[in-house]
Amino acid sequence: MGKQLLINDLDKDGIATLAGYKTHGGYTALEKALKMKPEEVVEEVKKSGLRGRGGAGFPTGMKWSFIAKPPGVPRYLVCNADESEPGTFKDRYLMQRKPHILVEGMIISSFALGANTSYIYIRGEMMFQYHILEKAIQEAYDAGLLGKNILGSGYDLDLYVHCGAGAYICGEETGLIESLEGKRGNPRIKPPFPAIKGAWGCPTVVNNVETLAAVVPIINMTGDEYAKIGIGKSTGTKLISASGHINKPGVYEIELGVPVEEFIYSDKYCGGIRNGKKLKAVVAGGSSVPILPTELILKTAKGEPRLMSYESLSDGGFVTGTMMGSGGFIAMDEDTSIVKNLWNFTRFYHHESCGQCSPCREGTGWMEKILHKFIEGHAETKDIDLLWDIQGKIEGKTICPLGEAAAWPVAAAIRHFRPEFEEYVKKGRSMIDVKHYYRINNLQPA
Amino acid sequence: MAKVTIDGKTIEVPEGTTILNAARMIGGEIVPPAMCYYTKLETSGGYCRTCIVKVSKGSEKDPRPMPKPVPSCRQTIMDGMVVENITSPEILEARAGVVEFLLINHPLDCPICDQAGECSLQDLGYEHGKMKTRYEFKRREFEKIDIGDKIKLHMTRCILCYRCVKVAEQLTPGRVHGVVNRGDVAEISTYIQHAVDNEMSGNMIDVCPVGALTDKTFRFKSRVWFTKPVDAHRKCDTCSGKVRLWYKGEEALRVTARKDKYGEVEEWICNECRFDHKKTSDWTIEGPSHIDHHSVISANHYETGNALAALKHDIAKQQKQLEGNDMKLKEGAMNPNNQ
Numbered sequence: 001m002g003k004q005l006l007i008n009d010l011d012k013d014g015i016a017t018l019a020g021y022k023t024h025g026g027y028t029a030l031e032k033a034l035k036m037k038p039e040e041v042v043e044e045v046k047k048s049g050l051r052g053r054g055g056a057g058f059p060t061g062m063k064w065s066f067i068a069k070p071p072g073v074p075r076y077l078v079c080n081a082d083e084s085e086p087g088t089f090k091d092r093y094l095m096q097r098k099p100h101i102l103v104e105g106m107i108i109s110s111f112a113l114g115a116n117t118s119y120i121y122i123r124g125e126m127m128f129q130y131h132i133l134e135k136a137i138q139e140a141y142d143a144g145l146l147g148k149n150i151l152g153s154g155y156d157l158d159l160y161v162h163c164g165a166g167a168y169i170c171g172e173e174t175g176l177i178e179s180l181e182g183k184r185g186n187p188r189i190k191p192p193f194p195a196i197k198g199a200w201g202c203p204t205v206v207n208n209v210e211t212l213a214a215v216v217p218i219i220n221m222t223g224d225e226y227a228k229i230g231i232g233k234s235t236g237t238k239l240i241s242a243s244g245h246i247n248k249p250g251v252y253e254i255e256l257g258v259p260v261e262e263f264i265y266s267d268k269y270c271g272g273i274r275n276g277k278k279l280k281a282v283v284a285g286g287s288s289v290p291i292l293p294t295e296l297i298l299k300t301a302k303g304e305p306r307l308m309s310y311e312s313l314s315d316g317g318f319v320t321g322t323m324m325g326s327g328g329f330i331a332m333d334e335d336t337s338i339v340k341n342l343w344n345f346t347r348f349y350h351h352e353s354c355g356q357c358s359p360c361r362e363g364t365g366w367m368e369k370i371l372h373k374f375i376e377g378h379a380e381t382k383d384i385d386l387l388w389d390i391q392g393k394i395e396g397k398t399i400c401p402l403g404e405a406a407a408w409p410v411a412a413a414i415r416h417f418r419p420e421f422e423e424y425v426k427k428g429r430s431m432i433d434v435k436h437y438y439r440i441n442n443l444q445p446a
Numbered sequence: 447m448a449k450v451t452i453d454g455k456t457i458e459v460p461e462g463t464t465i466l467n468a469a470r471m472i473g474g475e476i477v478p479p480a481m482c483y484y485t486k487l488e489t490s491g492g493y494c495r496t497c498i499v500k501v502s503k504g505s506e507k508d509p510r511p512m513p514k515p516v517p518s519c520r521q522t523i524m525d526g527m528v529v530e531n532i533t534s535p536e537i538l539e540a541r542a543g544v545v546e547f548l549l550i551n552h553p554l555d556c557p558i559c560d561q562a563g564e565c566s567l568q569d570l571g572y573e574h575g576k577m578k579t580r581y582e583f584k585r586r587e588f589e590k591i592d593i594g595d596k597i598k599l600h601m602t603r604c605i606l607c608y609r610c611v612k613v614a615e616q617l618t619p620g621r622v623h624g625v626v627n628r629g630d631v632a633e634i635s636t637y638i639q640h641a642v643d644n645e646m647s648g649n650m651i652d653v654c655p656v657g658a659l660t661d662k663t664f665r666f667k668s669r670v671w672f673t674k675p676v677d678a679h680r681k682c683d684t685c686s687g688k689v690r691l692w693y694k695g696e697e698a699l700r701v702t703a704r705k706d707k708y709g710e711v712e713e714w715i716c717n718e719c720r721f722d723h724k725k726t727s728d729w730t731i732e733g734p735s736h737i738d739h740h741s742v743i744s745a746n747h748y749e750t751g752n753a754l755a756a757l758k759h760d761i762a763k764q765q766k767q768l769e770g771n772d773m774k775l776k777e778g779a780m781n782p783n784n785q
């Protein structure tokens with residue numbers, strides 16, 4: 001296996017406790033960082049080439065350098081631990097198994113940004129991890145790693161965990177800030193961006209759990225060394241939540257640049273498709289990103305092997321490519337109905353739309369109802385075109401990217417799997433459903 | 447000052463002006479329709495997306511086009527910006543899409559809706575929508591509720607423009623109503639049957655672009671096009687006292703604030719002026735109102751389309767049929783396919 005920097009030592013005794021974490025090199029990065037100047041920490045992160053692990057892949061160092069610094073105004077760092085994108089379960093794993101890496105990463109990052117109050121906004125359903133974080137934070141306070149004059153450096157930081165109420169939209173950074181402020185989690189209209197006007201109108205940086213955790217190895221090994229891992233502009237390691245019809249679902253830390261084929265079939269990672277079936281399609285970065293059929297996920301349109309990196313996954317744009325997204329890797333075997341899966345995804349976006357903008361509020365529900373027609377067996381050919389038209393009228397016309405997140409999967413499913421929609425129209429169901437029926441009833445097809 | 451060109455017309459406007467307001471300064475058909483923006487309400491706009499435009503040149507300094515359509519009510523202009531509204535086929539198509547979205551769950555009960563004739567959604571549908579809907583599913587429904595003794599909330603008609611929420615936030619101390627739930631089941635509501643009781647609360651009726659918030663003292667009294675607007679004022683300690691009275695024959699049926707040609711209130715009025723003074727003797731009459739808001743009440747606006755004639759015909763027919771019936775039976779009487 002390639003280099004692992006985040007979940008390398010999960011098998012070590014007591015790694016979830018402060019003592020165990022420290023025994024295995026924990027909090028050395030913090031000691032090192034507190035001896036540096038905040039700008040130098042930002043500089044290291046810039047050099048590392050670290051990109052946001054929450055979905056958009058924006059360079060973290062650059063994001064940090066955008067933060068406004070008006071005198072006398074507090075700044076905030078907020079960790080986005082809302083993790084609700086279907087297919088993504090890496091942040092909860094990391095927080096549960098190694099909470100101190102997040103706490104350490106947050107102290108270093110807050111120091112770099114000049115924030116004296118920081119928050120972890122955790123998804124409401126993750127009470128278990130919430131208690132683990134609370135405990136870790138208490139341990140850190142008791143050891144003088146949080147609070148006043150951290151390790152004698154003169155730097156003060158208070159860190160709070162804030163529990164959401166379980167809404168996907170509160171993972172969108174401005175929806176998250178609204179929710180943190182105690183309001184309805186409606187995303188804000190940007191600009192202004194949070195780096196200028198975020199929580200309570202003050203400059204705020206929102207970063208994903210994994211992004212902030214990655215700051216720890218970056219400081220330990222230096223940004224330049226970190227940048228040597230990975231490929232091109234996709235530096236470092238990335239946690240991938242692998243699920244679906246694979247032999248070994250789970251969270252894997254990969255060096256960016258591993259070929260997708262190796263990731264799926266090698267025993268180091270997913271271990272191939274279960275029950276000896278063939279791979280049909282992959283959603284590579286969480287439910288929002290375009291689905292790709294086997295041919296296009298293993299090789300780009302140019303015939304090059306596709307790699308697990310930001311650039312390679314998006315090679316070919318949306319016509320033949322997809323996105324790294326949050327790293328929620330969902331593999332589907334030959335018995336999967338793409339239409340049913342799409343209906344399920346669309347149902348999710350319909351349920352989670354905040355309802356502020358008309359295209360997303362009305363369009364998501366409309367698409368769900370049309371997709372349900374396919375599954376019920378009374379869709380017509382015009383419904384395929386209608387779906388295509390509706391998704392196009394949502395995309396790019398909304399306040400936050402949830403509109404796009406709902407539109408892209410629909411577009412990609414039609415783009416790559418139109419014949420399957422047509423089969424539903426013609427036969428009222430798909431052969432996949434028939435096979436499924438035989439299988440679950442132990443029947444032999446006639 | 448900054449220069450902006452909208453659909454080929456150039457104007458100089460102060461920095462910080464939004465594209466929508468710059469377009470309004472130019473005037474005419476290049477003004478994008480706005481269903482949620484309201485000049486007098488801070489942070490309004492950005493929700494409905496009817497006002498979207500294309501920015502084909504960002505500014506003199508950075509001429510790159512903006513990647514997505516922008517809401518003209520929130521996007522401020524930069525010097526040298528070039529904007530396409532009605533000259534962009536994509537925008538017209540996208541706007542038609544927004545109109546369709548706004549209408550798929552709308553009950554289209556115009557024949558029995560008090561707002562008909564002065565409804566921004568009707569205007570929008572006629573001017574920017576398509577003749578037929580492609581929606582074939584059950585429409586969303588809510589129970590009607592009273593918010594206070596003077597205002598009726600007919601949530602089924604609401605387009606979630608958030609204007610009334612901003613009124614509650616900005617005009618009445620201690621906001622008592624807002625949005626509950628999310629997505630397409632989000633609704634305007636009060637906090638657990640709390641009555642909206644505040645001397646400025648009636649303004650939410652005026653800002654509501656559709657018939658979701660109506661004046662209970664006027665409900666079902668008359669179609670608005672049978673009433674004549676007259677400007678009047680009285681001495682009032684709470685508000686400016688400058689209102690519009692709506693007469694049918696000798697009788698003033700309704701009092702509203704005065705609205706400009708974009709349907710926006712010129713000055714807020716208080717509930718006392720609105721609900722408690724309907725006698726002509728209470729008012730100093732200034733004269734007939736000048737209505738240039740392009741709505742059914744200003745005659746012949748829709749001369750180009752047969753749509754209006756069809757609607758008027760439909761409405762008249764249905765009214766006849768319905769007269770004397772139980773009001774409840776009237777709901778949804780109109781064919782939902784005739785958007």
Ligand SMILES: Cc1cc2nc3c(=O)[nH]c(=O)nc-3n(C[C@H](O)[C@H](O)[C@H](O)COP(=O)(O)O)c2cc1C
Binds near residue numbers: 051054056171405
């Ligand atoms: C609808 C929606 C949901 C999102 N949910 C999450 C989430 O659960 N966790 C997360 O880290 N980012 C989420 N994001 C992305 C955040 O808005 C933001 O880009 C991210 O937290 C930035 O952190 P990063 O730069 O470290 O990736 C979501 C975005 C959208 C539009």
Ligand code: SF4
Binds near residue numbers: 187
């Ligand atoms: S795109 Fe959807 S979720 Fe995002 S602000 Fe608009 S309605 Fe809300």
Ligand code: SF4
Binds near residue numbers: 607634656658
């Ligand atoms: S009730 Fe009227 S003003 Fe309030 S959100 Fe709905 S449409 Fe807008």
Ligand code: FES
Binds near residue numbers: 479481497498520
């Ligand atoms: S008026 Fe601009 S988005 Fe509604």
